[in-house]
Amino acid sequence: MDDEFEFFSKQENRTVLNSFRTRLDMYSESDEFAKTRNSYIRLVVNAISRNPKEWDRNCEINISWMGEHFIDEISGDIDFSDKNKMDIIFSICFRLVFEYYLSVKNELSNDFNRLKDFALNNIGFFSDDARFQIDYAFRDMPVAIFKDIANSESIQSIRNLHQVSEYVKNTIDKFSKELAAKEKRVSDLQESLSKYESAFNFVGLYEGFDELSKEKKKEKLNLFRALLASGFFCLLPFLCEVLFIYKNWINLDIYIKAVALSFIPMISIVAISIYFFRVILHSYKGVRAQLLQIEIRKTLCRFIQNYNEYSFDLKSRNSAALEKFENIIFAPIVSDEENLPSAFDGLEQLGKIFQSVKKGG
Structure with missing residues (x-):
């Protein structure tokens, strides 16, 4: 040099x-x-x-x-x-x-x-x-x-060429062996991490369903309370009417016209209360059905492991092997809306009441 x-x-x-x-x-x-x-x-x-x-x-x-x-x-x-x-x-x-x-x-x-x-x-x-x-x-x-x-x-001079070459070769072999060992270790760690990743994915899926389940349980509790309240309001007008009659039984002939006239708004209030009771009851049933679907998904996530690894292998031999599992896990969570009362149902009931009163008059 x-x-x-x-x-x-x-x-x-x-x-x-x-x-x-x-x-x-x-x-x-x-x-x-x-x-x-x-x-x-x-x-x-x-x-x-x-x-x-x-x-x-x-x-x-x-x-x-x-x-x-x-x-x-x-x-x-x-x-x-x-x-x-x-x-x-x-x-x-x-x-x-x-x-x-x-x-x-x-x-x-x-x-x-x-x-x-x-x-x-x-x-x-x-x-x-x-x-x-x-x-x-x-x-x-x-x-x-x-x-x-x-x-x-x-x-x-190249008198020591053979020694230098041998030394370089030994050095290369030494570091190559060390590098190969380290690369194998990295590869093994990567394979282990891949397995853990699959397991954690299912844990994350389960936790997601669990969080959704908690929210739905809160919603179910609130709807149940609203259901009790609406049921109470359905009976409240009758209770008030009975209580009024009971307290004024002696002088009922004086208040008989007022009592008769109060039946029309009382029945209207009852009809509206019953409508809201039906709406809340339907929502309550829908949330209960959703909770059942979520619990089924949580149960499946507990025992289905290594899905990413063996799903490809199973599907290559039997395309329908995991079809039911996938249909349940990845299907949307729905509620039955067939019996949901229309917003005009209450008005129709009120119309029938008024028609019957008009005919009777």
């Missing part, structure tokens, strides 16, 4: 690094993943700021590939809550660390080893672009670095 190569050691780039580090230190992360990711970004930026010449010397290839892009990413006003941007910055830092690891004889410090483990263990949580860069660093970058070195003019 060229000992005179400078990038991070340039004053303008050091200024950018220090400015980015200061602003990142002032930012408060919203979740644990972002907090850990940003702490490793700080670790790399601090290390580069302390020894820029050493990182220039040991990361020349990635600097030539992505150096300017890295400086652009951390320059200017940065939205540290932008997950995709911060994931990309982490992936570039990781590539620099990985090349640094390949370039030095000594092992990485514990902090950088933990950075590597964090990238492996959480690769599924990074954005697509960042995950591609991390995967590339593990799988293909060592070979690409070696190819770049092998074809550079600075190589004077």
Whole structure:
């Protein structure tokens, strides 16, 4: 490598690094993943700021590939809550660390080893672009670095080519095995989460029906109270008439005309009260029927599990296997409206009363 190569050691780039580090230190992360990711970004930026010449010397290839892009990413006003941007910055830092690891004889410090483990263990949580860069660093970058070195003019001898190749191959195999193990673990977790998602969907469906059931029970109670009140009002005019006659029985002949005349408004009030009694009674029966349908749905939700998984398999063999279940669960909740009294029923009854009184007169 060229000992005179400078990038991070340039004053303008050091200024950018220090400015980015200061602003990142002032930012408060919203979740644990972002907090850990940003702490490793700080670790790399601090290390580069302390020894820029050493990182220039040991990361020349990635600097030539992505150096300017890295400086652009951390320059200017940065939205540290932008997950995709911060994931990309982490992936570039990781590539620099990985090349640094390949370039030095000594092992990485514990902090950088933990950075590597964090990238492996959480690769599924990074954005697509960042995950591609991390995967590339593990799988293909060592070979690409070696190819770049092998074809550079600075190589004077290839006496140790076999050892370097073997070392790179072993490193790739090691990280490939670790990555494969972590990917399998992520896949297993994804499968488990899929099963839990199906179960929770049915729990949510049951809770939805349960909330609807509570509302309908309140409505049923209010209608029952209204039903009792309307029934009382139906009897109230008769009770008042009987009470009046009872108290004035001795002088009934004086009030007989008033009593006779009061029958017409009394009967009208009774007819209207009976009409509203019928309306409320019909609504009460409708709500009771709806409650029965909701309870049936709640009962079905208790024992139907993994519907999303086996419904496709069952329907492929028997298209009508779950038809009844679906018809009940997803059918609209209805009430019987056939016997709902018309708004003119009460008027018709009053008309008949007046006609009979007129004929009698």
